[in-house]
Amino acid sequence: MSRGLRTFLTLSVLTVILIGGTYSGVRLLFAEAPGLPDADDVSSCRNRTLEPGEQLTTSQVSVNVLNAGGRSGLANRTMINLEGIGFIRGTVGNAPADTRVANVRVVARDPKRADARLVGAQFKGKVQYTKGTPEDEASVAVYIGTDFKGLKKTPTPAVKAKARFTMCAPVAPTL
Template identity: 65%
Template sequence: MSRGLRTFLTMAVLVAVFAGGTWYGVRLLVSDPPGLPEAGADLTCRNRTLESGEQLTAREVRVNVLNASGASGIANRTMINLEARGFQPGEIGNATEDTKVKNVQIVARRPNRVDARLVAAQFKGKKTYQEGTPEGEATVLVIVGDDYKGLRKKAKAPQAMKAKNRVTICVPQATPVDVG
């Protein structure tokens, strides 16, 4: 191939790429913007209704962890271990000083709901349950106390659990919801 032909072909390809990029850019510039979510809409989870007997997996549950013990960093270590089991990480922090928990307390909208039971099944020892609404986007709050026994061996802890009755749960999204 002669040098002149090679130069011509190179320039032709560059012009085609430039023209295509310009066409695409102008198209994006003049197109309608994607639809915006309604005010207050939650873009990080979607409602999923489970019928009795349907499975909820760990990756469909977002968990917050609070430390009510004197041990430093226990909430962070617990969250890391729950993440390793597939749970979605929520917020971590310290419980208020007046919070009294022995081993583990599970706080959920309904403590007998499948998401609360799945999280509770990860822990050793006696657990207490409290009805409440976890902060942020979590569906379950775990509070670890002074007598924290730790998590069960991963092989013995379930990664999914069947719903006992019909329930709607806000399942975390890995990517933002397409609203357009």
């Protein structure tokens, strides 16, 4: 094949690609955007009842992490590690200034529930459990203290429910 014919074929193919790409791009540019779900119908979680013996996995639990210690960025690093083992990200920030925690405090609607136990099982050292209501729609809040020992090397992926309970399990958004 001569050099001139090869150049002509190459330019022809590139021209077809340019025209096709331009056509597709213009169609996408002027296409109608998909509608958003109605705000009244949107919830980031749905009630789910677990029966005794049923497994609760990390992917069903939303967690807030608050720093009650002095190390900057500790709550965010802890949240990243919890997300890495499957927990759903909630709020990350600082605990109120008067909050005192040694290692870790797990706050849940019922500290004996499977969601609180599953979160607490991830941490080294003594974990304190407190009854309370986490902010947002999180199942559990974790307060990281001044003597934080860290997360266990081997995560606990699931626990069995000891009693029947209803929780707000996170729902994946649909578009």
